[in-house]
Amino acid sequence: MEEISKKDRMKIPRQKMPEQSGEKRVTNFDEVNLGFTEELAKLEALRCIQCPKPTCIEGCPVGVKIRDFIGLVAQGDYLAAAAKIKEDNALPAVCGRVCPQEVQCESQCIMGKKHEAVGIGRLERFVADFERENVGIRTPQVKARTGKKVAIIGSGPAGLSCAGDLIKMGHEVTIFEALHELGGVLVYGIPQFRLPKEIVKAEVEALQKLGVNFQTNAVIGFTDTIDELLQNGYDAVFVAVGAGLPYFLNIPGENLNGVYSSNEFLTRVNLMKAYKFPEYDTPVFNCSNKNVAVFGGGNTAMDAVRTAKRLGAKKAYIIYRRSEVELPARKEEVHHAKEEGVEFLFLENPIEFIGQDGWIKQARLQKMALGEPDQSGRRKPVPVDGSEHLMDIDMAIIAIGNGSNPILQKTTPDLNFNKRGNIVIEESTMKTSKKGVFAGGDIVSGGATVILAMGAGRKAASAINDYLSNPES
Amino acid sequence: MYKIRSAEFLAPNIKKFVIEAPKIAEKRKAGQFVIIRIKEGGERVPLTIADSDISEGTITIIAQGIGKTTKELNTFQAGDSIQDVVGPLGKPSHIENFGTAVSIGGGVGTAIAYPTAVALKQAGNHTISIIGGRSREFVILEDEMRKVCDEVYPTTDDGSYGYHGFVTQKLKELIDSGRKIDFVLAIGPIPMMKAIAETTRPYGIQTMVSLNPIMVDGTGMCGGCRATVDNKTVFVCVDGPEFDAHKVDFALLAQRNKSYLGDEKTALEKQTLEQKSREEEKKEHECNYDKMFFSKISS
Ligand SMILES: Cc1cc2nc3c(=O)[nH]c(=O)nc-3n(C[C@H](O)[C@H](O)[C@H](O)COP(=O)(O)OP(=O)(O)OC[C@H]3O[C@@H](n4cnc5c(N)ncnc54)[C@H](O)[C@@H]3O)c2cc1C
Ligand SMILES: Cc1cc2nc3c(=O)[nH]c(=O)nc-3n(C[C@H](O)[C@H](O)[C@H](O)COP(=O)(O)OP(=O)(O)OC[C@H]3O[C@@H](n4cnc5c(N)ncnc54)[C@H](O)[C@@H]3O)c2cc1C
Ligand code: SF4
Numbered sequence: 001m002e003e004i005s006k007k008d009r010m011k012i013p014r015q016k017m018p019e020q021s022g023e024k025r026v027t028n029f030d031e032v033n034l035g036f037t038e039e040l041a042k043l044e045a046l047r048c049i050q051c052p053k054p055t056c057i058e059g060c061p062v063g064v065k066i067r068d069f070i071g072l073v074a075q076g077d078y079l080a081a082a083a084k085i086k087e088d089n090a091l092p093a094v095c096g097r098v099c100p101q102e103v104q105c106e107s108q109c110i111m112g113k114k115h116e117a118v119g120i121g122r123l124e125r126f127v128a129d130f131e132r133e134n135v136g137i138r139t140p141q142v143k144a145r146t147g148k149k150v151a152i153i154g155s156g157p158a159g160l161s162c163a164g165d166l167i168k169m170g171h172e173v174t175i176f177e178a179l180h181e182l183g184g185v186l187v188y189g190i191p192q193f194r195l196p197k198e199i200v201k202a203e204v205e206a207l208q209k210l211g212v213n214f215q216t217n218a219v220i221g222f223t224d225t226i227d228e229l230l231q232n233g234y235d236a237v238f239v240a241v242g243a244g245l246p247y248f249l250n251i252p253g254e255n256l257n258g259v260y261s262s263n264e265f266l267t268r269v270n271l272m273k274a275y276k277f278p279e280y281d282t283p284v285f286n287c288s289n290k291n292v293a294v295f296g297g298g299n300t301a302m303d304a305v306r307t308a309k310r311l312g313a314k315k316a317y318i319i320y321r322r323s324e325v326e327l328p329a330r331k332e333e334v335h336h337a338k339e340e341g342v343e344f345l346f347l348e349n350p351i352e353f354i355g356q357d358g359w360i361k362q363a364r365l366q367k368m369a370l371g372e373p374d375q376s377g378r379r380k381p382v383p384v385d386g387s388e389h390l391m392d393i394d395m396a397i398i399a400i401g402n403g404s405n406p407i408l409q410k411t412t413p414d415l416n417f418n419k420r421g422n423i424v425i426e427e428s429t430m431k432t433s434k435k436g437v438f439a440g441g442d443i444v445s446g447g448a449t450v451i452l453a454m455g456a457g458r459k460a461a462s463a464i465n466d467y468l469s470n471p472e473s
Numbered sequence: 474m475y476k477i478r479s480a481e482f483l484a485p486n487i488k489k490f491v492i493e494a495p496k497i498a499e500k501r502k503a504g505q506f507v508i509i510r511i512k513e514g515g516e517r518v519p520l521t522i523a524d525s526d527i528s529e530g531t532i533t534i535i536a537q538g539i540g541k542t543t544k545e546l547n548t549f550q551a552g553d554s555i556q557d558v559v560g561p562l563g564k565p566s567h568i569e570n571f572g573t574a575v576s577i578g579g580g581v582g583t584a585i586a587y588p589t590a591v592a593l594k595q596a597g598n599h600t601i602s603i604i605g606g607r608s609r610e611f612v613i614l615e616d617e618m619r620k621v622c623d624e625v626y627p628t629t630d631d632g633s634y635g636y637h638g639f640v641t642q643k644l645k646e647l648i649d650s651g652r653k654i655d656f657v658l659a660i661g662p663i664p665m666m667k668a669i670a671e672t673t674r675p676y677g678i679q680t681m682v683s684l685n686p687i688m689v690d691g692t693g694m695c696g697g698c699r700a701t702v703d704n705k706t707v708f709v710c711v712d713g714p715e716f717d718a719h720k721v722d723f724a725l726l727a728q729r730n731k732s733y734l735g736d737e738k739t740a741l742e743k744q745t746l747e748q749k750s751r752e753e754e755k756k757e758h759e760c761n762y763d764k765m766f767f768s769k770i771s772s
């Protein structure tokens with residue numbers, strides 16, 4: 001193995017991720033991807049030609065030392081590989097599963113030019129799982145206590161990664177979370193079949209072991225305001241409340257029974273475990289043998305439609321107003337959705353929901369055509385005159401994005417928000433308009449990705465550390 | 474875990490709990506609510522904070538057992554614990570000195586109207602309350618209301634106590650007697666709130682109702698609690714729960730609350746099997762025996 005030439009390495013095909021078959025997995029909520037075996041991981045790692053100037057790293061928002069960790073995998077030193085990743089990424093088991101690698105690290109891999117990119121995400125996942133399953137998540141050294149206290153609002157990836165760094169720096173850290181479970185979108189949004197909750201739990205427990213305090217059922221703004229946290233002995237506050245306000249379409253019929261936001265649908269199923277109803281108490285729309293339409297084309301939409309399929313939907317549709325190339329979801333999710341029998345309707349836009357006895361029965365759709373590119377660079381959908389038609393559906397799930405929750409804005413008058421409700425920060429220091437208050441993740445960027453939120457959390461930790469050593473700077 | 478200090482039935486199926494939750498006790502204002510999860514695996518249900526005691530660090534909630542969760546909650550007793558209590562949620566009631574303010578509670582709605590009646594009195598209003606029930610045993614919190622209100626009118630549908638008739642009829646009599654009424658707050662079953670809205674509408678009396686949609690998070694994250702008020706969509710948990718009665722689409726609210734009717738039956742049946750609920754129900758009516766007979770459901 002050691003002597004394998006670069007040329008031979010390049011002949012190894014990209015290793016396939018073992019997965020549950022399409023027919024089988026639509027009947028359960030178990031993880032779809034089963035993960036690499038050691039053998040597959042080594043083969044895949046050998047495909048990396050260990051570039052002197054690795055371009056892949058530029059594609060990773062937090063600059064994971066990809067070449068080096070893959071080199072360690074090829075040598076079979078998985079624990080060292082895990083440590084290497086963790087120098088930059090606090091949640092590799094999560095990111096390896098959910099990062100949109102095809103537009104990040106893997107899009108920049110040199111192997112992708114002529115062959116196929118190295119499966120960086122799959123290797124990252126393998127390494128993190130290996131560590132967790134064999135030795136448990138290893139906790140790093142914690143510096144001497146500084147006596148400073150930091151409050152973190154929100155337990156999503158931004159909050160968790162910020163807490164991990166701050167505790168290592170010796171500060172006392174408390175995470176306040178509105179819900180009864182920790183992990184943010186990782187527990188209430190992304191489904192079990194894509195990100196098992198046990199993985200998030202293990203990360204949270206590792207932080208607990210390090211000494212991070214967690215307070216669930218604490219809605220900051222109501223239970224305590226930011227000002228009260230500052231008055232009650234916290235030296236700094238990191239706001240990482242995410243983008244948790246569901247957008248609706250604002251069309252007639254949207255409040256009919258059977259019309260859900262993706263947040264509500266996914267929260268009921270994931271956080272409240274409605275897929276195990278009545279073993280768990282929370283119900284969700286009974287999809288069994290029903291026609292379910294999901295409006296939108298992002299990861300959230302894919303998660304919702306695949307969840308509906310697993311709940312027994314006869315037909316599950318993605319209805320998207322642009323075309324397939326513009327779909328913002330991870331490629332793998334779209335591919336998986338298709339394998340699972342999800343039907344895609346492109347260039348269609350809902351303009352009305354029509355009900356009977358209070359329940360949704362039909363959607364009035366309008367065909368769209370692609371016009372000039374808009375601000376996002378994607379071609380703008382424009383309605384086609386006279387193209388309206390009706391479609392029979394029993395349930396609609398709206399997955400067209402999230403805005404920011406207004407609770408903090410209303411309860412913290414001296415914190416600056418922009419027009420879209422996002423907190424305004426100074427990019428280099430993560431400082432908000434309020435002294436001692438920092439912010440990052442989706443509440444600043446708008447709905448983005450796990451790795452970006454995590455990167456923001458780490459950047460904030462370092463900025464907060466600077467601030468704590470010199471509050472007047 | 475949030476410990477229950479005391480628990481007692483106020484009426485058949487309506488139980489009052491005093492729960493240790495010092496932070497919420499300190500913070501809460503009239504009109505706000507908590508969301509509780511009674512046990513691991515339980516659903517999140519909203520309940521109004523009926524009262525609080527800052528020095529004791531407790532809040533009071535009063536729950537009517539109507540479905541799976543509230544019925545199970547009503548088997549809890551002093552010493553038991555509730556898994557999760559989050560709050561205070563929602564906007565506090567808008568309180569000012571309106572002049573003469575009438576608080577109307579139907580059934581367990583009286584529990585929700587009570588804290589606002591207290592606040593209206595403190596703000597200097599001449600405070601009247603009309604508290605209704607099917608029959609005598611369903612009229613709750615009369616003593617508490619008497620302590621804070623200038624006038625209290627119990628009503629019963631069957632005439633077994635107080636005024637014989639609906640709360641709406643009593644309200645209309647008050648209005649027609651020529652009393653100047655400046656503000657009405659009505660809380661109870663949806664048909665009752667709708668009827669109150671129609672009673673006051675012709676007189677142009679400012680009327681508020683507290684809406685009770687099905688909720689999940691209670692923080693504005695899911696949109697499940699949405700209602701239509703003044704032809705616009707609102708999220709009741711953060712924009713309310715109190716709204717202008719004359720602008721609420723009650724039919725929609727009633728319809729949306731039926732979303733899980735079939736499932737709720739399933740849940741209840743499961744519970745019934747588990748608990749041999751028939752016996753339980755009998756005990757529930759013999760409220761005084763609850764301490765002796767009720768055993769806590771697995772948590
Ligand atoms: C269904 C879905 C699928 C997704 N799939 C992917 C994917 O495949 N890959 C990817 O990279 N990204 C994905 N994303 C996006 C990604 O999850 C988010 O960008 C990321 O979670 C943002 O992290 P965060 O820490 O900023 O906020 P969040 O994860 O949103 O966490 C914020 C936390 O703060 C809590 N909170 C809010 N307000 C308060 C308050 N006032 N007081 C206390 N706590 C509060 C919330 O309850 C929540 O737990 C997905 C998002 C969704 C919704
Ligand atoms: C802001 C707010 C404050 C509330 N305060 C109180 C309170 O102080 N005391 C109290 O007893 N109740 C209160 N409620 C109502 C209470 O939340 C519901 O009774 C409870 O959620 C029902 O749950 P369950 O599982 O027991 O019944 P389920 O099995 O969920 O429901 C049983 C039956 O009740 C109907 N139903 C379901 N949800 C509601 C609802 N939210 N309101 C009315 N009917 C419903 C269903 O259609 C069904 O017919 C409040 C609701 C809100 C939104
Ligand atoms: S963190 Fe995400 S983008 Fe970075 S290397 Fe890992 S999978 Fe790729």
Ligand code: SF4
Nearest residue numbers: 048049051056109110
């Ligand atoms: S660009 Fe590709 S081949 Fe080169 S080091 Fe990175 S992963 Fe390996």
Ligand code: FES
Nearest residue numbers: 691693695696710
């Ligand atoms: S309960 Fe979820 S938004 Fe109101």
